[in-house]
Amino acid sequence: MDIRRYLFLYKMHASRLRNVFNIVAEISISLASLGSLFILLYQFGYSLSPQTTLRLSEYHNHLLLLFFVGISLRYIVQFDKIIRERMLFTDLTIYFLLIGSIFSKIFFTKVMADSLPYLDFFSNRWFTYGLLAVLTIIHSSRQVFTVIQHRIRPSLLFIFSFAFVILTGTGLLMLPNATIHGIHFVDALFTATTSVCVTGLTTVDVATQFTAAGHIIILLLIQVGGIGVMTFTSFFALSFMGETSINSQLILKDMLSEERLGGLFKVVINILFVTLFIEAIGAYLIFQSVSGTLPGGTSEELFYAVFHSVSGFCNAGISTLSGNLNDPLVQTNYWLRIIISGLIIFGGLGFPILFNYIKLLRHVVINSFNIVIGKQKHYIHTPHIINAHSYIVITSTIVLILVGSLSYLFFEYNNTLAGLPTEGKLATALLGGVTPRTPGFNPTNIGMLSPTTLVIMLILMFIGAGPMSTGGGIKVT
Template sequence: MLLILLGTILLQLPISLNKDLSIVDALFTSTSAVCVTGLVVVNTNTHFTLFGQTVIMILIQAGGLGILTFSSYFSYFFKGGSSYEHQLATKDYMNAEKVGEVFIMLKRILLITLIVEAFGALMIYLSLNAKLIPNWEERIFFAVFHAISSFCNAGFSTLPNGLMEETYVNNYNLQLIIILLFVFGGLGFPIVINVLKYFKHIANRLMMRLTKRKQDNYTARVLSINSKVNLITTFSLIVIATIILFFKEYHNTLASHEGIGKFITALFTATTPRTAGYNSINFHELHFSSTILIILLMWIGASPNSTGGGIKTSTFSLAIFNFISLAKGKEHIEVFKREISERTIRRAFAAMTLSLLVIGLGVFLITTFDPKMSLLDIAFECFSAYSTVGLTLGITEDLSTGSKLVIIIIMFIGRVTMLSILVSLFKKIKFTNYRYPTEEMTII
């Protein structure tokens, strides 16, 4: 919250602006950046100076990595330690196996972020047409800004019309680089670290076989259940959505593209709703069924402990597994020869229910403040805000002040999650050594 307020103040400084900016619009932009959403009420390219755009980029970076990551690392670095309670909170947030591994994981996260964003910026720089941006310093800023925005799943762009800009819409190399960045950022740091350890394990085994030597302290590494489920869900959604959009939009929004360009644009359109927020087509021109698919993808979002939002791929997977278990008559959810804990299942369904309640309330309030707007446009906007996506059907700039404030609150709740807010508000009940009699309720 403090970072959002600080960003609001900085974005209202004369050095940040080319044009006047209201306090509500500054708050909206700052919230959108910190919550890595990407919804904008003013044009980032024309409204903000280089300083203002740099402020937005820093807010995106801080929001993408998470304030807990930064505060934990710098508390440890400058003070030489951290409280045990803080370490426990960070352990849960980072999904670390042991408290002692928290700061090792934090260092790995910062290192991975720096390497990926630097590599992404370099690739984006090389993909640019020097004739479009003659000044090499401007090309570097463009590359760094979009690398950070992509990896953090923010969706902010310094182009007047984003990636729909006429001179960039057919830059398929740029689109592929951005896809890789926001998919990587959306996987979640624990999953990325687990996968890296797994590949290191495979490399070690290969080297041991080639050199025909034994290693006494050799430790086997396997992909965790969390990694397997989220990876399978992520790539299944990407493949299925790409195929559907490719055929549904072939003669519609993809008509202006040719050959491989149609497939890449379909892939980009299928991947970006997973909280990235960039668009290379006009979403308002999508078929109605395609728009509904985009809303579903936005609601699902990215993986846990990632730079993305949504209810998360793990939550969606557990819902599917639960349906299958009920259909088979099983009392427990079993995945990869493991039983999922009841606590995890309860949290997953609480997250799904609370998300729909927040989005539903948001739709109700905005239809009250802006009754002339289409229900589909408003619903799309609310799903996008809650899942910190940043996609819109073109109504963001036309929202009334009341509706803007509603979207600001939804973006904040979507990033922090309603479940976390409720947990912080209500006192936890201590363990009790009794249970009430079980009672069945009629469901269907």
Template structure:
């Protein structure tokens, strides 16, 4: 073997050794951050003696130095054992951010009041752990997992993590049972809003912060966050993950995936921020509290409304005596719910159409160019969602007004108040869960109306639940088409594919099957509860709505488990799980002779 060949052989060995050491160093960095995060949870969540507090703080203050040493070692190794003397790459941005922030922290930690604060260090370690976790977890290792199963696993993981976090002693006032913690975490992650405990009094500020995090991540989906950070900090993600997320957020343009993710996160942050400002303007000074209390109330309810969660951090929620007649607040909450419930594909479609027509108008006004019209400004899906939502809101508002004007709406003396209450009562059953009336006094006819609205729910790829407005509209359109003797569904001068109709039938069938089993099981566990109240609770859980006829806190543990399963299946979807479990047919090249079966 010549000298050149030997050198190449040594280079290959060095490369393998370097890559192995770098991988192990990255694992040490992640494990160090995980250890630091665990200590942070222990420090803020569990009671302990002062000596233990001081010891934990001392250990936590050594973690930034240890992490900086790991980063320097890894970069030095890359310089020494690499032919390309390049450290800065896009996929290493997160490493540089962590190193730089900890470097600044170590310089100023004894010179600045903020940097010297223990809670500032806690925030840094927790934030960087989540940053690293989201980046690492985006790389899916098991090629056998389908997108549907990954979607299900991500929600399961988030629920169990939330359950553990809510069991922290300092997250609650008094003890919280495991079943109540699991129920609340599931309700938050599945953005339902049902609770077996009184959230404002049972949970401390820490517990409410945990709920808010679960609601936000559950509303958008864990896979959305993990893959966004993968693209942002790694410069990309694997082709498999690319296809997985395209399937989850239901886009037919995988090449523009990062652009879609940015629009989703930007739209979410913008709407929630503007909603919080408006809520603050309309509520500040209306009930006892400080400015910070009003801001926390505003952001909590803005996030909870946009994510269609229905949780509130004040006693009696929006039915609170200081809030039930604040109609401006109710209208803001209503529009936050609607914007969160129409679905991100519709929002992106509207954005693209507005962008196109704005550009065409500006070119016409300033450059004299001919105004051009798009042949297809909105997709059939967007038109179907917007028209169905509009019809349901109008019909629901009018029905609620005429059914409840002399009942629960009687305390609202003005016409503006009655219609605001009616509009809110039409919006909130479609997976939001807030209430501004006494739910226990609703008319039987209104309860039936609520069951229908909760079952229908919001739009696909939104923060809401239910069978979805598109599914319901396709089912109605199919009935009309068959009654007219047609063999296909035509909407907005387009023929709807047979696969969409078949999926709508499957979703409706599985929803009735789940609801039927749930109602049957709850009637066994709690036979003393009237059947209409049991049905309302199950519809609310499956539709991830969160409304209750003042029943949830009094149900048995068995019924709680039934509702937990209902909330999970309502958010993830039984059909989604079955789609991932069953093996797909490779081909359908054969056809049997056709025959008919009597159905009427």
């Protein structure tokens, strides 16, 4: 009788208990995320003594436990939603890594060290840093998206998201380890803003004012700003949420300029994949072009390649060299100018255009493969793969590139291009015609350009890039 009574009471209060456990879970995860964020920033932003570092490692253990409690409770009370996650396997993998890290660092440290030495990576501090960072990003994005499910205007959300990233970037750039001799708040704010809004303007010399950590912060700000902060947030949120409200889907539809609600997650995945794929190819080509020419060895050249590939595709125009692309170290590297120009063009077309032509490429490849294996005798044309919008953007872009590059070549032939070899004139003219339309890389000493070239640059700057691209301006359409 007592058991039945308890079951009856449990059923009566089950909903209330679920809500309490859910609140406890979300509070635990929020506290762990905020704590991880502040501790990681403090750890990497300041020079710490060994005693402070040891104390922070103890805080890491507490944060891992807090994450474990919160996530475990969330699995219990939201099981029906979690099993519908798009990346459930990844979520579970991270959870088991969290358990392994807790066992290795807190409960069974000696046992795992003696009996399971091949699992010693669980106690590695860099593994802990990475795990805390991943957990913070995933669950912060998920909780932000939960807030979005309440009625928030897309325009306000867009403004607040950019303002948040800019202010966060400003704080990061003011950390002692981010700069050589410190930086003024206004300069940090301007640098963060120009990175997120990908303008190419700077008030300080990025090469000499910032450390490697500062350059990494700027790189991340450029990447987030170029693709869009809501794209990143949406990826993590949609990946690790079982379901989203209609209101949040409508907001995301507006943010991504999509016509349909269905397939929003696929659009976000495509944006991230295409971006990283093009940037990876660009980084490889840049690395090959600068290999053996920069001081600092392979690691410096590799970072230079990654930074400038992201800066080029995202139309940021920021460089880690004082002279930008006109720096003496890369001044005569004409292949570099061509590669950067290609990245700028791809980034400036816009993701809908890139997806449209990827669809055409896939259609051609499938047709060709079917012809080779004998499945079909001739090419089967599918009409309207390339839509009118794509034709307008591509045509406008080609015209603007030709007009800008040929004008630069004509008016600067006996001025800033004088004395350069033919390939140097052509590469510089190409970059000079492409870069004004938002990235702002320096193909030469801007102060020496002729007045006519400057006027043409002003017009190209006003026009800008394509819609839904990483560039700015009033757009080529």
